[in-house]
Amino acid sequence: MGFARSVLLKASRSQWLARQLRERRFFQKAARRFMPGEALDDALDAAGQFAKAGMGSVLTELGEQVTSRAEAAQVRDHYLGVLDKIQRRKLPAHVSIKLTHLGLEGSREGCVQDVLKLAARADQARSFLWIDMEESRYVDATLDVYRRAKAEWPNVGVCLQAYLRRTPADLESLLSLSPAIRLVKGAYNEPADVAFPKKRDVDAAYFQLAQRLLGEAGRQRVKPVFGTHDLSMIERIRQNAVAQKVAPSSCEFHMLYGIRAAEQRALASHGAEVRVLISYGSAWFAWYMRRLAERPANVWFVLRNVV
Ligand SMILES: Cc1cc2nc3c(=O)[nH]c(=O)nc-3n(C[C@H](O)[C@H](O)[C@H](O)COP(=O)(O)OP(=O)(O)OC[C@H]3O[C@@H](n4cnc5c(N)ncnc54)[C@H](O)[C@@H]3O)c2cc1C
Secondary structure, X not given: OOHHXXXXXXXXXOHHHHHHHHOOHHHHHHHHHHOOOOOHHHHHHHHHHHHHOOOEEEEEEOOOOOOOHHHHHHHHHHHHHHHHHHHHHOOOEEEEEOOXXXXXXXXXXXXXXXHHHHHHHHHHOOOOEEEOOOOHHHHHHHHHHXXXXXXXXOOEEEEEEOOEOOHHHHHHHHHXXXXXXXXXXXXXXXXXXXXXXXXXXXXXXXXXXXXXXXXXXXXXXXXXXEEOOOHHHHHHHHHHHHHOOOOHHHOEEEEEOOOOHHHHHHHHHOOOEEEEEEEEOOOOHHXXXXXXXXXXXXXXXXXXHHO
């Protein structure tokens, strides 16, 4: 892992730095590059615009590491309200949650019950519930919650991270559930015995997992979603989908709001199923630092705002 990436990821966990930077206007302005605004309505309006351009969206309220059950219940109620609004506005929008935002660390059982309520409401709203993957120490718990939710509701998917050495085995263990999997490269600071430190190994792992997902998609055993902005990877995946006779409508490409926006539209106009993940809310510091770490050149964007 590059030095700049590692420093930025360590900084993303600093409460002190969060307090110093969050209130600075230049930093707020820079973060806005990756989010339409802090309010839910900003995200819903952006989802409406994407829908007009033939793209779906995925909404997520920023926040993580909640330990109090009362606070977690507020997060659950917030998302129940989001699903109401998605249904009322007839938006082609999904929802993505972080389990630590729903109090996974405080009470796993409480978290499971909240996920089940959200999955039920998403089903009613003809939406879909995605579960993000966080640091490697949460993977077992996240997959456990996913298995319990998927046993009761069809419209639930989970994210897997290609950089983790364990992911091929995790994928195999999920296949009997006919899962929906969002494959990403991975955004956290992990030790080398847990995650591949070199980008080229992560890319190779990503493509291998993508091939496996497409093979299973051809047999309707999995709904694959590729969460990446790596255009050459997307091209290879699309070619492999054709080779494995997977209909273009059977897989989706998801990208983050504000990253490669022109390419998102171009991909959709060429017949791919594209969704944009739109983040909103005030707890954007750790998340924004991860976006900087993905492309340390983004730090220049922040510095330009200072000037
Ligand atoms: C829909 C979606 C959901 C995700 N969910 C999770 C999750 O649950 N857990 C998790 O660990 N990670 C998640 N991620 C983040 C992911 O793990 C990667 O960190 C991130 O997508 C960057 O990797 P990449 O696949 O785009 O490829 P890279 O090879 O890193 O990037 C390819 C190209 O995309 C552009 N790019 C990538 N990132 C940025 C950026 N921040 N700013 C500007 N340009 C950029 C650059 O041009 C770069 O050359 C998610 C990503 C997406 C798109």
